[in-house]
Amino acid sequence: MAANDYRGYLRNHTAMENGEARLHSAHGTHRPLIFGTLAVMGLLQLASSVTVLLHLTGYLHEVNLSSAEPVKETHSEHMMADALRDEKKRDKHRKKDQIPKAHLPVKAPIDFSSTDPNIITTVYWDETRGTRNKVQYRDGRLLIQEQGWYYVYAKTCFRYARDHATKKQDVSNVQLIQYIYHEIHTQPKFKPALLSKSGGTLQWGNQSYNMYCAQQGRSAFLNKHDGIFVNVSNSWLLDPEPEGTYFGAFKMSN
Structure with missing residues (x-):
């Protein structure tokens, strides 16, 4: 066991x-x-x-x-x-x-000898005191260099100082008219087209100093080489100040 x-x-x-x-x-x-x-x-x-x-x-x-x-x-x-x-x-x-444009003041001194109210005179402008761009100037005319629609304007002032006048002319009923003409280069120069006119018949009294201004402007289609110019009646009364008498144009569109 x-x-x-x-x-x-x-x-x-x-x-x-x-x-x-x-x-x-x-x-x-x-x-x-x-x-x-x-x-x-x-x-x-x-x-x-x-x-x-x-x-x-x-x-x-x-x-x-x-x-x-x-x-x-x-x-x-x-x-x-x-x-x-x-x-x-x-x-x-x-x-x-x-932009083609021009703005020219009146050329001074002004020596317009005639006091005949029926004579219409072309106004001449001062290039030296004006501005021009793509517009030429010759013989009182602005010559267009680029065709298109232009706004043409002019202002002419007439004045008469009785006490200082060198010409004792009756101005009690004097007609002062401004014309803007379009000289088309394809047409004779002796047939310019009248663009616009402005003015009136003045009844200057016995005041020592009298003044009147005509101002106008309008649009016109001008071709290359066309000319525009200003004519006036009674040019011997033109105001020689550049702020009162001037001429210009500028292109608005084609």
Whole structure:
């Protein structure tokens, strides 16, 4: 009986040793696998962290770009608008400088000897005190260099100072008329077309100083080389001041 128990003990002890050996052998076999799994998990976690970090960095960069683009775009729009506005101003000034135009004051001193009210006289103008652009001047005429529709205007002032008059002429019933003529270059010069006239018959009394002004303007189509000029009656009464007597024209359209 005792021998059987002893053999059982030995058998159980041997089995336990063999089991522990197998357990240790199993642990030795799976240890590299465990380390490998942990290493892979660590790498995956590192890669995941790097991916998240790169994603966040890219997102923040995109946000910064998206927030900066409107500012840059708005700034560019303002710069473009300013440039276009400046260019329009320059174009406007250039076009204004290129418009055919002329404005000439009366040429002084005026030496019209005749006091005959029936004589019509062509008025001469002072180039040195006037302005011209693409319009020539010769013999009291503005000569058109570019055809188109023009606004033609003239103002003539007449005055008479009784105390200082060198010619004791009766002006109690004087006719003061202003004419604007269109001289068409394809027609004889002695047959100009009358564009307009203005004036009246003045009954100046015994006042020491008398003055009257005739002013008119109208549009007319003028061809290249056409001329326009002003005639007046009683030219000896013309006011020599440039603010009172002048003549001009400017192009409005083609």
